Amino acid sequence: MSVESKTNAQVMTRVTVIGAVVDGLLGLLKIGVGFVSQSHALVADGVHSLSDLGTDVLVILAAKWSNEEPDANHPYGHDRIETLATLILGSVLLAVAGGIFYDSLQRFFDPSVAIELGIAAFAITVASIVSKEAIYRYTRHYAQLLNSKLLMANAWHSRTDALSSIAVLVGLIGVSFDLIWLDALAALIVAVFIAKIALTLLWDAMQELIDTALPEDQVTAIRAVALDVPGLRDVHHIRTRTMAGKTLMDLHLQVDPRVSVSEGHEIGCWVAASIRAQFQEITDITFHIDPEDDAEMDQEGPTSLRPLRREVLECLRADWGPLVDDAQIRLHYLRGAVDVEVVTSQPVTADVLKSKSRAVWLGRVTVLHPTVGDN
Ligand SMILES: [Zn+2]
Ligand SMILES: [Zn+2]
Incomplete structure (x- = not known):
C-alpha cells in the first residue's frame, strides 16, 4: 500500500x-x-x-x-x-x-x-x-x-x-x-x-x-458480488463515496441470526474480499453484521434497547433459580425480544421455564440437552 x-x-x-x-x-x-x-x-x-x-x-x-x-x-x-x-x-x-x-x-x-x-x-x-x-x-x-x-x-x-x-x-x-x-x-x-x-x-x-454515491448500476453490481458469498442472506444500506479515484463503502450484511459472532464476521471478511477482488477502486470497506433485516429500523435506530446479559440473567435467576448458573445460557436479540437458549443436562423443558417468566422482553425459550459424551 x-x-x-x-x-x-x-x-x-x-x-x-x-x-x-x-x-x-x-x-x-x-x-x-x-x-x-x-x-x-x-x-x-x-x-x-x-x-x-x-x-x-x-x-x-x-x-x-x-x-x-x-x-x-x-x-x-x-x-x-x-x-x-x-x-x-x-x-x-x-x-x-x-x-x-x-x-x-x-x-x-x-x-x-x-x-x-x-x-x-x-x-x-x-x-x-x-x-x-x-x-x-x-x-x-x-x-x-x-x-x-x-x-x-x-x-x-x-x-x-x-x-x-x-x-x-x-x-x-x-x-x-x-x-x-x-x-x-x-x-x-x-x-x-x-x-x-x-x-x-x-x-x-x-x-x-459532497459524497456523491457511485452510479446505481455499479452499486447493483457490488450487491450482486456480495450476495454470491455463501451464508449471506441479504445486504442493505450500501453507502459509497469517492476520493480521488478511490471508493470508500460501508454496508450492512444480514446473516443467519444463530451463527456465532466469529462466523458472521468471517462471512463479512469474505464479502469484503470478493468486492475488493472485483472492484479494484474500492479501497475501504466497513461492514456491519445484522442478525435480521433491520433496514427500516436502521433509519431511526432501535426504538428501545433490550437488557444486556447481566440484567437478563438476574431476571432469569429470580424465575428459574440456580439452573441459570448451572446451564449455559445463549441469548439471541431478535424481533425486538430476547430469545433464550438454555443448554443443560438437567431434565427441564421449555414449557416449564416459559410459564415462570414475566419479563416483557423475553422471547422464545429453548432448552437444549447435550447428548452424553458431548463437550
Ligand atoms: Zn472486523
Ligand atoms: Zn442493518
Missing part, C-alpha cells in the same frame, strides 16, 4: 515536472522572441505559459500531500487534497476561458488590437501547439493509468493551451489574409470549449466533495 502510494506520487510528480519544463521553455522562448519581434501578443502568450508553472507546482504539491499515508488527524487518508486541487485547477481554467472570451470580444469590436504578424510568431505558435498537445497526451496516459482526476485536469490544461495557440495561429493566418475577425472567432470558440472542460472538472470535483 505505502509502496504503491509512493510510486503514484512519484509518477504524478515526474509527469508534471516534464510538463512544467516545457511550460518554462515555451514561456521564455515566447517572451524572448516576442521582445525581439516586437510582438505584444507573443509576450502575453509567454507570460501565460509561465503562469502555467503555477498550476504545475499546485499539482506537484497536491500529488505529494494527497498520497501521504492516513494519520491521526486524517484517518481516511489525504486523497481529498487532490479533489480540492482539481477544484482550484478547474477554477483557473474557467478564468482562462473568461480571459480569452473577453479578449476575443475586444478584438471583434476593436480590430486594431489584433495580433501582429511575423515568421517567428508562426514558428513559436506551431511549436507551442505541438509540444502542448504532446504533453496533453503524455499526461492523459498517466492520468488514466493512476485514475487521477487531478492529473487529468492538468492534462486538459495542456490541451487548452494547445487550443488557444491554435486560435493564435488562426489569427496569424487571418491577419496575413486580411481576415482580422477570423482570429476573434477562433478565440471565441476556444474560450467556449475551455469553459466546458473547466465546468466538467469543477462539477466532478464538487460531486466528490
